Every structure is written in C-alpha cells, then in structure tokens.
Amino acid sequence: MERTVMMIALFAALIAVLGLFPSFMLFSGVPVSAQSLGVMLAGVILGPKRGALAVLLFLALVALGFPLLAGGRGGLGAFVGPTAGFLFGFPVAAFVAGLVTQYLRRVDLLLSASLGAIIGGVLVLYLFGAVGMMLVTGLGVTQVIATLSVFVPGDIIKAIISGILARSLYQARPSLVLTRSV
C-alpha cells in the first residue's frame, strides 16, 4: 500500500516536472512539452489503474491551484479553456496505454509500450482533445483537426521515447515496471 501511494505520488510529481522541463523544438518549429510524455509513462509503467490514479492526482494538484501545466498554467481555469479536453483525456490516455501494454506482456516492452502510448497517449488523447476543443470553440471537425495535427508528430515521437524509457527501466529495475511484474 505504502509503495503504491508513493509511486502514484512520485509519478504525479514527475508529470509536473516534465511539464516544467524546457520544451524542445520539433524540426517543424512546433514547440513540444514533455508533459504528455509523463502521462504516457504513468500508463505504460504503473499500469492502467495506478497510472490513471497518478494522472488524476496530478490534475488534482492543478485544480487545487498549482501552476503545473506546461507553460505554467494552473487553477480551475485550465479545465474550462479550449484545451480542457486534453486534461479530461489525460487519465483515460494513461489507463488505455497501461491496458494495452499489460495486454501485450509477451511482446518486447519497447514495442508494447510504444504501441500502448500511441493508442492511449495519441489516439485516445486527441479524441478527447478534439471533442473538447469543438465544444468550447464552436469550430468544426476540419478546423480542429487542422489546428491539432501539427502537434501529432511530436506526440508520436514522445510515445516511442516512452517505449524506450520503459524498456530501459525494465532492464535496470524490473520490479518497478508494474505492467510486467503483476
């Protein structure tokens, strides 16, 4: 129990720290923050339930008023803005990423975690993000997809990075990768 609570708390902290990490530029000039990488990692390492709980704890910190979202945003305002859909999608993304990774436990972790992160952290997350943006902004599907599509390549790269990180972690500390050890 102590270990579970601690891992969830530390992953929530890690998602926050990755958002404050200096964002790196993609070759296309689109700024990419590492925050959603933290969400993907929470899923592929902690598994569906605990990963989603870690993300929920991080969102709770944001809602409680800590400016922890990438770019120093925070507070309840973030949950009603145009990108609120992504926030609501975060825990679902981690859950699905963990579920896929756990389901493919016989496949090499690099592959299963990358795939989990792409399905959960890109496909599912963008579905929530796009629907949220359509609801808040009144724009149509085409405009929303055109606006969001510039960020997709960066997120696919992040999904693969999370797969690489998950496998390295599994080699270094097998017991910490809960999607494999349970």
Added chain:
Amino acid sequence: MLALTIETRTWMHQLPAWAKLAGLAAMTILFLPITDPILVAAFLGGVSLLYASLGRAAMQIALRQFRPILLIAGVIFLWHLLLGDAQAGLLISLRILALVALANAVTITTRLDDMIAVVTGLLAPLRRFGVSPEIFGLAVALAIRCIPVLLMKGDTLRMSWRARSPRRPGVQTLFPLVLVALDDADHMSEALRARGVLSPKQEL
C-alpha cells in the same frame, strides 16, 4: 513553488470553498453554450466587476494566467474569421476568456487546505470500499514535496551532462530522472511503512 492563491484577504476568501466551487460549476454549465452578444457582454462585464472588487493582486495573476490562453483564443478567432463569421469568433473567444477568468477567481481566493477538505469530503463514500479518504491529502502532500526535489535532481542531471558534452542536454537526461524518481519512491515508501502511516490492509 507557489500556489496561485493570493494572500490578501478579499470578500471571496470568506465564502466557503464548496459554495464557490458549486457556484463556479453552475455558472460554467450555464454560460458555456451561450452565443447571444448581450449575454456574453453581461457575463464579461460581471467577471470584470468581480475582479475589480478583488483588487490589484488578483488582476495581476489573472493577466499572467491569460497569456497562453490569449494565443489560443487568437487562433480560434482567426478560424472563425476565415469561415466568414467574425462576430461568432469574437463572442466565443471572449466567452472562453471570461469562463477561464471566473474559474481562476475561485482558485486565487481559496486556500489549499480548504480545497483539499472539499475533495476529502467528496471522497468519503470510498470508505465503504476500505479506502480512507485521508489518503488523498497524504498523496497531495507527498507529490507537492517531491516536485522541487525532482526539479533539483533534473537540474543536477542536466548540469552534469553539460560538463561532459558540448551538445545541449536533451531527452538523454530523461531516463536517469525517471530512474531517480522511482528509486526515491521505493525509499520513501519504506520510510512511510516504518512509521505506520497507512493501515496495512488497504491496497490500491
């Protein structure tokens, strides 16, 4: 690391946290779909008056929190302009700004303890499944304590990268950071167990 709550006491600080949160939820649901220019203007005026009554410190925080949203609001406006409906674009952008500002007004006038108390109260039904709602407060405290520690360790990792390489530190410092974070979790969970903070029967 500082929370967004402002220290100067305002009349909104006096209200109970649950009332502010319930009011915010109601207002958000009410005003999210409106497109009538008069209603949007009234809403915007109301939120502006609210901030005026909260004082200068509140307005400064509101403006700082606005910067990234202004950019997105601009993009939304441009899209509507392209679609030939500038008025809708303006109304929707203003409505988003007002909604975000209203939510932030609750955030900056509510203390962290009071917010945590509301969430713990909402989690009370969990007791039935053998999970004590106080775990939430503990997890929040642990995570908040760990953020500056992890930030410092990330800085150390990037500094040692710079000492060894002419290139800028990039994703290569991520793996040791994740490893350090999880090792810390292991050590701290032992410390928690030794102190018997949580009952051993519970499992998440």
